[in-house]
Amino acid sequence: MQNFTKYLKAKANIAEPEFQTLIKKIKVKHIPKGNVILRPGEVCQHSFFVESGLLRAYTVDTLGKEHIIQFGSENWIVVDRSSTFFNEPSDLFIDAIEDTDVVLIDPQFITQASEISASFRKYNEIALHNHIRHQQKRINLLLSASAETRYIKFIKLYPDLTLRVPQWMIASYLGITPESLSRVRKELAKKNFKQN
Amino acid sequence: MQNFTKYLKAKANIAEPEFQTLIKKIKVKHIPKGNVILRPGEVCQHSFFVESGLLRAYTVDTLGKEHIIQFGSENWIVVDRSSTFFNEPSDLFIDAIEDTDVVLIDPQFITQASEISASFRKYNEIALHNHIRHQQKRINLLLSASAETRYIKFIKLYPDLTLRVPQWMIASYLGITPESLSRVRKELAKKNFKQN
DNA sequence: AGTTGTTCTTAACATACATCAATGCACATA
């Protein structure tokens, strides 16, 4: 849990004595590649801080097709916030794309950390606003941009994920089929070749 | 500002004495139909609480096409949260679809109300989580559903807006052209006719 | 009342992306 520790101390600016109190509450867990840690219908009981590895959150529609809502690699938190916050059944699956170590953060931890530390409260507020900003950009892209543009933006935003995540999952995140993404990539390769 | 008053007292559960302190801070403003109150590049200085009327927030892409991010009618708050919170230039336009009266809530108001009242803090947190939940559902729809399905869900979610907002704006919100929406509606009418 | 602009509809045509099916490749496992 080194990453999580660093994260708490740095990003949320938690000092040592408070840190010692908080740290007792948290648990770590290993999630082998492919294992599911949240299913639709369940309430999302924890936030999952990714120490190492890679998670994904996704829905499955009536035709059995997956639609990826979020990826989460090192130092990201993956959670269905609505489910956790409102104590409602989730719509999402969360599973591990790679062997993953997560820190389990339960809602009490957040509450307690918020009471103890003003900077944690502040940090948490920032995280929520970042989430909103990020989602809004994604909505705007889905409304306005072609598959190619969306893919290019994805690469720029997540160069690391582009290498680690199978292409069919990236396609799912972009809202297109794997075949379409393959063609988009072919086109881009052609264009780049011409430029040089 | 009757709606806003009700809203503060009920939803955020602010008591009378605190309310009197807070209420001094706020201003109301009339926005004639068509007037723009936020442009890309500006920092969004206020949250706009809609007393009466109808606002919209939208982007304009490089081809000059509009993409509607949000509608806001009575008792809704319209704001570019990222811009306001992070003090960054916005990407959005906000304008009035109808003659509209808004209450201008500035960030200080939020801060102050949060200090005064625990229930306001709580309320504010709920509002953020609602926003996230709502955006996530919209992303999922854009990833997974056809134009027809998206339109049907829109009607169910916003029956009032369906009547008040011009169709071409609903099309923009759904991420399709006005022509396509017109065809979708025709199809739906046909289907419903057969049922009866 | 006439003019102008806006919204909605419809049709013919164009295109981006999906679907279906086949193939090759890498990698794991027997």
Next chain:
DNA sequence: TATGTGCATTGATGTATGTTAAGAACAACT
């Protein structure tokens, strides 16, 4: 070495949605 499984690619074809253009209904403005 053989064999299977998942992933990426490619081609042929289908379909939903976009584009362009025109007209009708209606509101707004003078």
